Amino acid sequence: MTFAAVSSAVVIGLSGHPVRVEVSLSPGPRGLHLTGLPDTTTAGVRDRVRAAILNSGYDWPQEEVTVAVLPSDMPVYGSTLDVAIAVAILAAHGAISLERLTHTAFLGELGLDGSIRQVRGLPCAVRSLITSGIRRVAIPLGNVGQDIRCAVIGATSLTELVEQLNSDAPSTVPTALDPAQGAPLDLTDLPGNHAARHALEVCAAGGHHLLLIGDGPATMLAERLPGILPALDDASLAEVTKIYALTESRWRGRRPPLCEPHYTNTAAAIFGRHTAGQFRPGAVSLAHAGVLFLDQAPEYPRSVLDGLRIPLETGEIVLASWQGTFILPARFQLLLATSPCPCSGGNACQCRPVERRRYLQRLSSLRDGIEVAAPIDPIDRNAGPGEPSSAVADRVAAARDRTAHRLAGTPWRTNAQIPASELRTRYRLDPDALDPPESRLRAGALTPSALTRMLRLAWTLADLRAAHHPTRDDTQRALRLWQGKPA
Numbered sequence: 222m223t224f225a226a227v228s229s230a231v232v233i234g235l236s237g238h239p240v241r242v243e244v245s246l247s248p249g250p251r252g253l254h255l256t257g258l259p260d261t262t263t264a265g266v267r268d269r270v271r272a273a274i275l276n277s278g279y280d281w282p283q284e285e286v287t288v289a290v291l292p293s294d295m296p297v298y299g300s301t302l303d304v305a306i307a308v309a310i311l312a313a314h315g316a317i318s319l320e321r322l323t324h325t326a327f328l329g330e331l332g333l334d335g336s337i338r339q340v341r342g343l344p345c346a347v348r349s350l351i352t353s354g355i356r357r358v359a360i361p362l363g364n365v366g367q368d369i370r371c372a373v374i375g376a377t378s379l380t381e382l383v384e385q386l387n388s389d390a391p392s393t394v395p396t397a398l399d400p401a402q403g404a405p406l407d408l409t410d411l412p413g414n415h416a417a418r419h420a421l422e423v424c425a426a427g428g429h430h431l432l433l434i435g436d437g438p439a440t441m442l443a444e445r446l447p448g449i450l451p452a453l454d455d456a457s458l459a460e461v462t463k464i465y466a467l468t469e470s471r472w473r474g475r476r477p478p479l480c481e482p483h484y485t486n487t488a489a490a491i492f493g494r495h496t497a498g499q500f501r502p503g504a505v506s507l508a509h510a511g512v513l514f515l516d517q518a519p520e521y522p523r524s525v526l527d528g529l530r531i532p533l534e535t536g537e538i539v540l541a542s543w544q545g546t547f548i549l550p551a552r553f554q555l556l557l558a559t560s561p562c563p564c565s566g567g568n569a570c571q572c573r574p575v576e577r578r579r580y581l582q583r584l585s586s587l588r589d590g591i592e593v594a595a596p597i598d599p600i601d602r603n604a605g606p607g608e609p610s611s612a613v614a615d616r617v618a619a620a621r622d623r624t625a626h627r628l629a630g631t632p633w634r635t636n637a638q639i640p641a642s643e644l645r646t647r648y649r650l651d652p653d654a655l656d657p658p659e660s661r662l663r664a665g666a667l668t669p670s671a672l673t674r675m676l677r678l679a680w681t682l683a684d685l686r687a688a689h690h691p692t693r694d695d696t697q698r699a700l701r702l703w704q705g706k707p708a
């Protein structure tokens with residue numbers, strides 16, 4: 222490989238601006254040429270990057286190294302791009318596999334010894350990158366813990382960063398959003414997307430699982446789900462606190478956790494592992510009593526997608542080692558997001574229908590367990606501000622109160638938890654309401670377990686409109702929500 226491009230960002234004033242750093246190796250005198258950078262910064266960058274790469278024990282390319290920062294009219298100040306430039310050079314030179322760099326951005330200043338130093342204004346830079354579609358940032362370890370709302374690789378040196386990138390289990394640090402860090406994100410920032418917002422509300426009210434399909438702001442929606450869910454009750458808070466006590470982080474506050482593992486994470490990172498004599502909770506347990514969000518869901522390994530069925534059915538995960546077994550709670554709301562096709566090309570997409578079908582079929586093992594599907598569209602800035610989270614949270618709380626009243630004296634708290642046997646007896650719908658899903662079942666268009674899920678969803682729709690019983694209209698709307706059609 223003689224070419225590599227990586228993402229980074231610069232901070233100008235109080236706002237971040239994404240940039241692309243390109244590196245090309247071509248025959249010619251050995252040396253480093255930088256274009257698109259002001260002369261005053263060029264010399265400093267060149268010295269730091271070259272010294273850091275050599276002092277970290279990597280070879281310097283034999284060819285002429287050309288580095289370009291795009292857009293080229295971006296005034297660049299400071300040293301935030303050092304790490305991105307070094308990573309791009311190492312990738313072009315073959316020391317890092319290019320596929321490890323997708324959807325990842327690099328920020329940080331290099332010391333001559335290869336250390337990675339903290340930079341100022343990092344949260345602004347990260348926010349601009351998330352808006353541009355970046356899903357993971359590699360940042361100086363000293364900046365971890367700031368208000369950064371995406372998957373993070375923290376590193377203290379270039380060597381450590383390269384090792385993490387090349388390892389099969391990148392130590393994607395937090396994945397879970399600590400609610401004590403900063404105010405909750407609000408749905409007002411998310412104009413348009415009515416179908417997806419409605420689906421989010423229904424799922425919050427009933428504890429249902431959700432699949433978002435489209436090229437839209439899925440991460441923004443996922444991050445706003447904890448803000449409309451009820452606060453953790455004492456029992457859930459105690460469980461969450463115990464789970465987090467097994468990690469380096471502590472859980473503070475009562476907002477439900479959101480855990481967002483990356484698709485490059487290993488199955489061990491998702492389900493938990495036994496390492497150095499200790500059981501480490503995986504993403505499924507870090508999401509307990511909250512939300513597990515898988516963006517680009519079809520990209521996750523089959524072992525992960527299939528393995529999720531166990532915690533989805535049992536609400537727990539069993540970790541085994543030679544020292545014995547250990548059971549951790551893992552009852553979460555699953556939120557999957559996917560592009561409609563493998564290329565994510567939007568309007569430029571040329572995927573054939575068969576390719577699109579095959580892509581979505583990768584989720585088939587989970588599809589039966591997901592009650593609601595919704596289209597998600599790119600943000601429409603002309604749509605005006607969205608309804609605030611507080612108004613949605615009020616409706617969710619009112620619906621949950623009705624559910625709790627009905628389920629009083631049972632072990633279940635949400636409609637999603639009502640067992641099938643109870644839906645056939647104590648919570649049986651009248652024949653007119655049962656007819657739409659049951660005729661689908663008879664026609665073979667619905668599995669028995671999907672029918673159960675439609676009934677649970679119909680109860681939630683009834684609770685949301687403060688009705689005593691689901692009607693035929695509720696079961697029909699439940700079917701449409703399941704199919705991803707407007708309800």
Ligand SMILES: [Zn+2]
Nearest residue numbers: 562564570572
């Ligand atoms: Zn496509």
